[in-house]
Amino acid sequence: MGKTWAVFFAVNMIAMAALCFAAPAMGMWMPEGVSTHAHDVDFLFDVILWITAFFFFLTEAILVVFLWKYGCGCKEAPATGVPGFLKPIAPLIDTPHKVEMAWTIVPAAILLYIAFAQIGTWANVKYQSRRQQFLGEDKTPVTIEVSARQFEWRMRYPSAERFREWLKNPNDSEVKKDIDAFPRNPHADDVHVVNELHVFGEPVKGPDMDEWKGNPVLVYLSTRDVLHSFNLPQFRVKQDAVPGKTIPVWFVPTKPNTVKIESGSSTMWLDGRRDAKGEPDRMLIWDIACAELCGWGHWRMIGRVYVHRTQDDFLEWLEQAGKSEHGRTAMTR
Numbered sequence: 001m002g003k004t005w006a007v008f009f010a011v012n013m014i015a016m017a018a019l020c021f022a023a024p025a026m027g028m029w030m031p032e033g034v035s036t037h038a039h040d041v042d043f044l045f046d047v048i049l050w051i052t053a054f055f056f057f058l059t060e061a062i063l064v065v066f067l068w069k070y071g072c073g074c075k076e077a078p079a080t081g082v083p084g085f086l087k088p089i090a091p092l093i094d095t096p097h098k099v100e101m102a103w104t105i106v107p108a109a110i111l112l113y114i115a116f117a118q119i120g121t122w123a124n125v126k127y128q129s130r131r132q133q134f135l136g137e138d139k140t141p142v143t144i145e146v147s148a149r150q151f152e153w154r155m156r157y158p159s160a161e162r163f164r165e166w167l168k169n170p171n172d173s174e175v176k177k178d179i180d181a182f183p184r185n186p187h188a189d190d191v192h193v194v195n196e197l198h199v200f201g202e203p204v205k206g207p208d209m210d211e212w213k214g215n216p217v218l219v220y221l222s223t224r225d226v227l228h229s230f231n232l233p234q235f236r237v238k239q240d241a242v243p244g245k246t247i248p249v250w251f252v253p254t255k256p257n258t259v260k261i262e263s264g265s266s267t268m269w270l271d272g273r274r275d276a277k278g279e280p281d282r283m284l285i286w287d288i289a290c291a292e293l294c295g296w297g298h299w300r301m302i303g304r305v306y307v308h309r310t311q312d313d314f315l316e317w318l319e320q321a322g323k324s325e326h327g328r329t330a331m332t333r
């Protein structure tokens with residue numbers, strides 16, 4: 001019977017390894033990262049994945065070998081010493097004490113490495129003291145209050161007029177104060193939108209080609225009822241919304257996905273597109289997901305991120321959104 005199980009686990013292990021390599025090609029992997037810190041987050045993800053994969057396959061392989069050799073019950077495992085196939089590392093594991101030391105020290109060293117390796121990335125996206133530095137001292141972030149409720153995301157933007165003033169004087173201390181106080185200080189002309197996060201960037205001339213640079217985004221996250229989690233998978237942003245707290249979240253987009261489409265008298269902004277004529281591209285449709293089971297309608301608590309190609313395009317949208325009835329947009333699908 002032992003040999004059958006050995007074959008079963010060996011086949012299982014090979015199938016797992018094959019799936020690991022095939023998954024990215026089958027679209028079963030993380031989506032493309034479209035924020036400036038995505039690369040660092042992905043690096044940490046990969047490091048942890050490779051470490052766990054290595055130990056998974058190592059322990060699985062040892063299991064298969066032991067089942068094959070001793071699982072049939074026809075051969076006794078040696079009471080002392082190490083089996084023949086482990087001879088090369090025998091001096092390291094020939095007593096229980098040494099084995100225990102190994103399985104204590106090796107995981108401890110790995111955990112310590114991960115704990116230190118992640119500090120820089122975590123600091124950039126979570127430490128309040130790093131916020132200004134990460135977003136750029138002389139930049140005005142798109143400032144939005146996002147308040148979660150069962151089962152939608154409510155966004156509050158400053159009016160286009162107020163935001164224009166902020167953009168003109170990014171270093172003005174009054175402007176900085178106004179941005180800091182934004183979640184506590186609603187204005188009558190604020191723009192309210194549901195389930196749509198609109199941000200922008202600007203094309204810039206790079207050294208050898210045209211580039212596009214995202215404007216920093218500052219989200220003040222809160223919840224009106226239970227715990228939710230604000231998750232933008234493509235931006236590698238995830239933050240719990242905790243009752244009673246307003247938590248700042250920030251990121252910088254690296255790619256636009258929204259174009260303005262005018263037909264007759266109506267103007268629409270559509271995401272998932274590179275140009276006004278093109279067909280929607282699934283890879284450019286970026287969801288806002290709730291990553292905390294928050295009730296029966298959790299599954300439909302979904303929004304979209306619209307990254308406008310230019311500041312002017314964004315301001316035009318903001319102006320229109322401010323004008324539309326009930327302060328909501330009905331311009332997007």
Ligand SMILES: [Cu+2]
Binds near residue numbers: 151229291301
């Ligand atoms: Cu939720």
